[in-house]
Amino acid sequence: MSYSINVIRHSLAHVMAAAVKNLFGDVKFAIGPDIDNGFYYDFDLEHRFSEEDFAKIEFEMRKIIKSDGRFVREALSKDEALKMFADQPYKIDLIQNLPADEEISVYKLRNFVDLCRGPHVDSTSDLPRDSFKLDKIAGAYWRGDSNNKMLQRIYALVFATKEELDAYIAQREEAEKRDHRKLGPALDLFHFEPDYAPGAVFWHDKGYTIYRNLIEFMRKKQQDAGYIEVKTPRVMDRVLWETSGHWEKYGQHNYSGKTEDDKVFCIRPMNCPGGMLIFGQGIKSYKDLPLRVAEFGEVNRYEASGALHGLLRVREFTQDDAHIFCTKAQMEEECLKTVKFIFEIYKGFGFENVEIKLSTRPEKRIGSDEIWDISEKALMDVLDHNGYKYEIQEGEGAFYGPKLEFVLKDSIGRSWQMGTVQLDMSLPERFDLSYIAEDGSKQRPVMWHRAILGSIERFLGILIENYDGKFPLWLAPVKAVMIPISEKHIEYADKVYEEFKKAGITIEKDYSNESMQKRIRDAQLQKIPYMILVGQKEEDEGKISIRTRDNKQENGIEISGFIKEILNKISNRDLDI
């Protein structure tokens, strides 16, 4: 009989728990579910696990697997279960939270009994012996709540075959090689100064060129899509943040300070209030709607130290933010337009595989259930009526409204949450925004928040990893590097170089006193799209030779034609070189 990989993973979690019990004795067991690449199990025990324990635990697991132990299911009443797990406080906690009349099942594996719904394999001989591997140790809070005790979690990788396990590990190593925290400094894009500005980016010339390219790209697209662009203050009085409600909810994450006359100012953690004040200025008519207000807004949030992660989670970043004000009647159309817009933008970067998640009302929220019903339905209608597939994330919405999240898969299959579209039922109210309707009455506008790239920093981090540093031509900070074969050809190289310059193409010279091979290697490592090689032959013919970073080679190319080709690729934003 063959079992699903999930059943195998979960059964192995029991085996590992049993092994830990055999080896370490007094252990309090928490939970051990299967996950995407294997399973984990949370333990509470005196002994501090270290990776040196892995070999021992794996050895014990294999012993258990070989012993042909049976997984035996037993059904108990709640009282019986409580008695059985009397010395297991976490299991007691779980049992007590089960419905009173529910039958409780436990699974026995030799001397180890675990509270569990199952299912499991019949016998440990159904389990693989060489396609699992203990992976890492981590702290994890009981019930995922930071008020609770932190337990020790062991993660393990489990696949159906050894080959799949090895492939997974190899894929992970590949991902590590593309880590933007490595590639970024190596390609001279940016760096961090942990001592002076943890979580804030120092953009170098090349990185900032890409950064500006991204903003220009969005700016152009937004203009075409009927947005206006504004710029609002970064430092504003605390009163504003109290009005918006963010001081109360996120005050601890704000950068704020007192002036000499004791006023408290706050560096903006988001751009919304600025957008509200722009709308609130003057009297708006229904004829002004929909009003799409974009801002490339730099924000600062004092994120928890443990949350920082390269460009993906920083304390200072720029959002490609926009607030769309519209009437109730325009609400769905605007949402649909935005969703389509988002897909169009992602496609431009080669991200075709985009998933939508719809997050519904959280426990802590404002607004009546009626309004939530209407807004959630509005989002679903837009998606349903236009054939978009989506997954619902119950209770994951913002406190002020439901949201759509756009998750894209990169070139090596990893998922990233990027853009978001959110309905805000709070801010128009708090800022008392209104417009004059056709019948002369004052109406409250509907307001959508939306960010497409999310943050420029984050998006760029993901692009680095997605492209493995090989940016498409239109984004690449340096399009080509000029490599004369020997010193004798520098004069000709300069002549060619000037032609590229004149055409507005960013190109570097490498006239350093190194062998040509060395200079080619350097250019390859910098992932510069084109190497332009000129030697005696090229000089005699008045042509150039091109080598691409993908090792494509073409000799005797005509200069003006090649320049034209590059300019074309840049303006078309071609993804291939």
Add this chain to the structure above:
RNA sequence: GCUGACGUGGCUCAGGGGUAGAGCACUCCCUUGGUAAGGGAGAGGUCGCGGGUUCAAAUCCCGCCGUCAGCACCA
């Protein structure tokens, strides 16, 4: 923020109670090379910061800061 590991020249890392090493990168010299590392020489660090133990600390202990892996958080 929590748990654990870690913090040595720009980068990758070795060493380890008696006042610092390698490779790459950098500078200079030789070499003038046809598609991923030519050769030589040189410069560069009070070993994250602060305190303690010691005749002596980069090395041991404590605190702080930061990084990494998770967890929690993510307006």
